[in-house]
Amino acid sequence: MNLETNYLGLRLKNPLMPGASPLVDDLGMVRRLEDAGAAAIVMHSLFEEQIELERAARERDVDSYTESFAEAITYLPTEDDFNETSDQYLQLIGKIKAAVSVPVIASLNGITSGGWVGHAKLIEQVGADALELNYYDLPSNPQKSGAEVEQRALDLVAAIRKEVSIPIAVKLSPFFSSLPHFVSRLTEAGANGVVLFNRFYQPDINIDDLDVDPVLELSTPSELRLRLRWLAILSAQIETSYAATGGIHRAEDAIRAIMAGAHSVQLVSTLLTKGPERLGVILADMVQWLEEHEYESIAQMRGTMNLKHSPDATAFERANYLRILKSWTPSL
């Protein structure tokens, strides 16, 4: 069975890889992922915001106390002796590179253009094979138009493209007015692919403390549908690399994503709950399915169910709305 796929110009032995998650913080875990068959390792994001917060905290909570009191010119050992998130992250890339032979895809979430570009360069320098830009921009500013939000992303991709030569994927949220237009412009700006879709931390309200608690719930297979639709629509029209992430828990989910047009499939929730070996199980199931259904390669089925090839293309478009609503019968 030929499972090979080409994602972002990287030749991968199969389409399965762990998506951005804390799993990669543990090198043992990373090795187990590779042993289970992961075709690449996607790292969790380096958040520029966190770096900025750490810097501000250092200034406020450490530096501001120095040189103030005769008996204690400082209160902590020098800065070099502590972990900075960015140092840690860059070191981690190096360590993962040394630990595994598959490509390592680093991920970055910036807040300033300088930050995006600066950290992208550093990530390239330490040897990442590709860079996933986690464009996680929650528009909360009433003054900012949708076009401006998109333009900012396009400018960023172009700026980073100018400075780094490794492949760039852009990880998107589904909340854009015209994803096809936006994705096509992203590829023009220099992106080598898109990752569909980001999952947001959804804040919940604590009614006892009148507080807001951040909550992260793991994905469910039902979330895959949204990805399938957009993979189907986009891959049929825009030539670029696609990764599916969110809601892939079983071999069948992965197969659906590939049929909708994905070149690679990222697993997170299922690995977090069932361990890295789950990737191997899904891979084996996928091979079995392919064999049972007499496929020869992954390439053979990629995009077969997208807008261009699907026997019922309208199902991916608005038309299916009514039908589904009608099919839902209350159990009362």
Add this chain to the structure above:
Amino acid sequence: MSANLEPQTAVRSPKASTLDANEAVASVAYRLSETIAIYPITPSSPMAESCDEWSAKNRKNLWGSIPSLVEMQSEAGVAGAVHGMLNSGALTTTFTASQGLLLMIPNMYKIAGELLPFCFHVTARALATHALSIFGDHSDVMACRQTGFVMIASNSVQEAQDMACISHAATFETRVPFMHFFDGFRTSHEVAKFHPLEDDVLRGMIDEETIRAFRSRGLSPDHPTIRGTAQNPDVYFQAREACNPFYNAVPKAVQGAMDRFAALTGRQYHLFDYSGHPEADRIIVAIGSGAETAEETAHWLNEQGQKVGVVKVRLYRPFNVEAFIASIPASVKSIAVLDRTKEPGSLGEPLYLDVVAALAEARSSGLSQFACEPVVIGGRYGLGSKEFDPSMAKAVFDELLAERPKNHFTIGINDDLTGTSLAYDPQFDLEPSDVVRAVFFGLGADGTVGANKNSIKIIGEETANFAQGYFVYDSKKSGAMTISHLRFGPRPIAAHYLIKRANFVACHQATFIEKFDVLGYAAPKGVFLLNTPFGADVIWEHLPREVQKQIVEKELKFYVIDAASVSRAAGAGGRTNTIMQTCFFAISGVLPRDEAIEQIKKAIKKTYGRKGDDVVAKNFAAVDQALAGLHEVAVPANNLCGHAMAPTVPEGAPDFVKQVTATILEGKGDDLPTSAFLADGTWPVGTTQWEKRNIADKLPVWDSSICIQCNKCAFVCPHAAIRSKHYSTELLANAPEGFQSVPMRAQAGQSFTIQVAPEDCTGCTLCASVCPAKSKTDPSHKALTMTDIPERSKQAAQYAYFLDLPYPDRTLLKPDVKSSQFAQPLFEYSGACTGCGETPYIKLLTQMFGDRLVVANATGCSSIYGGNLPTTPYTTDANGRGPAWSNSLFEDNAEYGLGFRFAIDKQSAIAQEILTGLAPQVGETLAGELLANVNARDEATLAAQRQRVVVLREKLASMDSLAARRLADVADYLVRKSTWILGGDGWAYDIGYGGVDHVLSTGANINILVLDTEVYSNTGGQMSKSTPFGATAKFAMAGKARPKKDLSLMAMSYGNIYVARVAFGAKDAQTVKVFEEAESFDGPSLIIAYSHCIAHGYNLKSGLEQQKLAVESGTWPLFRFDPRRAEQGLAPLQIDNAPPKVRVADYLRNELRFRTKPENLAAFEAAAQEQVNQRVALYQKLAGIGGTEESK
């Protein structure tokens, strides 16, 4: 714009470096050592810290090996370890000062007695006598002159480094141990340009043969010898004298080493260096940095046609008469010997006595070259870093002209009690005009000192100029002011004293000009740079008149900048230091402007570079925009329109505060004469209330409509700056405008107020953070919300009114959180850090037991914010009662407190004995009631007992007998006293542990409260045995590899001690309960109190949440071990917290100290979790032990 202050010419030295003496000396000691034992003590700690850092970073010594460091529990421990290291053949060093040096003395005798080659370095510091002083003098080193150590002194950064090298080399040659010392702070902390010693020079100085010989003498079972024998009268004396040849050889060997050093470096030293007129008639003999000042003065006087000179003593022990006499010109007629120490009752101070004896010996042995024996006078100067400047040195030279010069004089103070002081002219100034002198006023938090250190580095290393910086810090830990004194000039700078006339004065905080005589430092025609939100066009009218007057009279060039706006506009964050630094360079012209800016940017890049280009770019932008924001002010010629500066303390302050405290607050404490002080170190209490510091940026504002009256805000306030009262509603009649009040819950006729002390609040936000009352309609709004400063004066009036309202009757207060805060805090407005985690405990202690409280306080943070001048926080209630507080030492505090207890108990016993005898006279009922209630502790009985004492005193007053008078003396001891022993973990776990353990074992009714910050906080965050596993601290750079010592478990093992752990932020009710139970326990109690601290590296406004996480993760268990429960058949140990419900990592990750190197992080967190799991299990088991079966 340049004010043309640039120095003229100078020699560029390619290899120069700019460091302080601590680092320069440590670099030599480190490279020449194999084992180093350390313990923190100011001002020597940075040397140990540097060595620790280098060792952690695998820096090698001269022989390619990384020195091994060990932190000991005290300096006595260091001395013991050092003795062992030396006897086992390792090249060893250490660093210390003051009390630490005293603790080493017993071993110094041993080390010298065994002729062990060893060199250690002392930042000479005052000793604690009538008061503690962290500052410089020679009291400590002079207390060691009898130990047999060689004593060698250095006077500057350059010399300190050089003499360290000479000493290490000479000790191996002579086998006699060396104590190298230099002036604490003045030299140890002075940053100066100097020539660092390369490894080759060190190599050239060390004779490998002498090291080989040293090692061969080391104790070894392979060729055993025995040392430390006990000797009998037959041989001890002769054997003691057997070392004489070695001592006799020292002077020559040291001079030999100095000569060798000169050959390698070109810098020649002698045992005694004479500097001055070859035919001088008057000389000064001195040791240390003061000798440099005397030398500078002598040169100036010689230029004026006088004939004077200075003998700088380098090798003080052994004192070599021959070399000393030879150093003095034969023409000398009179000699003034300056000692930087005081020996009350002696014939004179040590150097004076040595000089007198040396001259006498020289004469009798025919060495004297004098036709007429010189007159010798001795005097004291510079105690506790008192300034010694050329005006004082000149006064000493002048005194020598007198027919009968005053002997045993003092210089630099006004001794109006015994008239010892010499008069001097404070206006005298000899600093050459080609030396740029700049003084900067800043806040500790604004980074002024850091930027100035960088300026010195830039000028020192990038230009041919010599540079020097000295920094004066505040005695408060929050809102601290710094004054930087910078000099730049074409010649090495020998002026080791503060700048009095600066040609550049910068004030980085506009509020300072309202409080201090900032321009008192300005020289005529100098420059004044003010950071102010007011523009050049309007600033004039906002200046105090006194400031205007000085600008006009001194013809100052006056510039303003709004650095905060510049920084904000550039997006560079809060720190304005680089902006002000840019302005300094631009105005002073010390360096071409572009070059200066390039260098500043280099430093910014170094500081922020690893944090991203964006931050660097913003800071660059701030620097670039600084000059656009810098404006010269057109000074009006005759318009002194400004307001008068407010009085330092209010009119209502007591006379002592107005006359003494206020003078110190104004920065003019130097002017106070000896008669201003009580001779025994006693000071009045309750003086912080007169120092209104106004340091908060935001204040909590109370919304009475949603307040649930829980009093938690007052409970957590570190500065007693938010308070709660309930009072009769009728009293509100005269309330000032805006005074808030609501009906007291569940108490009809009573009103309730939460009131902020607007001028004392530090803005830490803990009160707003703990406030549980949120608005139902807008949960972002709480009953306390931090708000930009409303009208402070109105609030101040409200606070004054609040303070005048009566406190609720103590006898009605219950021992719970809410009630505790209705009691008056008798510890208020201390200088502790903003958000301090220790002081809420102390405040609570004074609220619960303050009117009968006696406190023994170990040296450390709590003794500094508790007792550092100018103002102190312990105060009194309306009856004049309040905590009696004292600090003895660091190491002896438990014993000191035990002493209190014994003395109190004895006086109580005496009172009871006499009262029993006098019962018929004073009345059997009264006597009986008094005797029955001597140990009563509830508030009502205490009040009644005090009333009985009043009656008793009245009766005694009418009785004319010795017994009655004796009883009157001790009658107060018929009322229970509460003895508390306070200190930090450095004391309780380390240096004072032996005492803590012993005092606990005595069964005495004392209470030990350990304010546990898990590091030596006061000296800058060094590891203690309380430091938890994995925490990075100084001396534990890679994270502490061993677990925290469980002091509570050790104390519990006695079985008869009340032991508890508390964390007020996690469970305030348990804290109150513990204090109550500990105080009521008739025996020793130990409370270990979690205290969040700036040394933990996070925003202390989250201190309470962190305390909660510490408890909820099981890291900091809350429990009480009460021996009384065993008597009731119950298990003595009760766990007061629920089983852990969050991961240890959730607690650890919030604090920088736990963020160790990445490779260790996961393993460390797992190990930390495992340790906590085991401890939780252990405590749960222990909680099941000891009760009877039924009780379980």
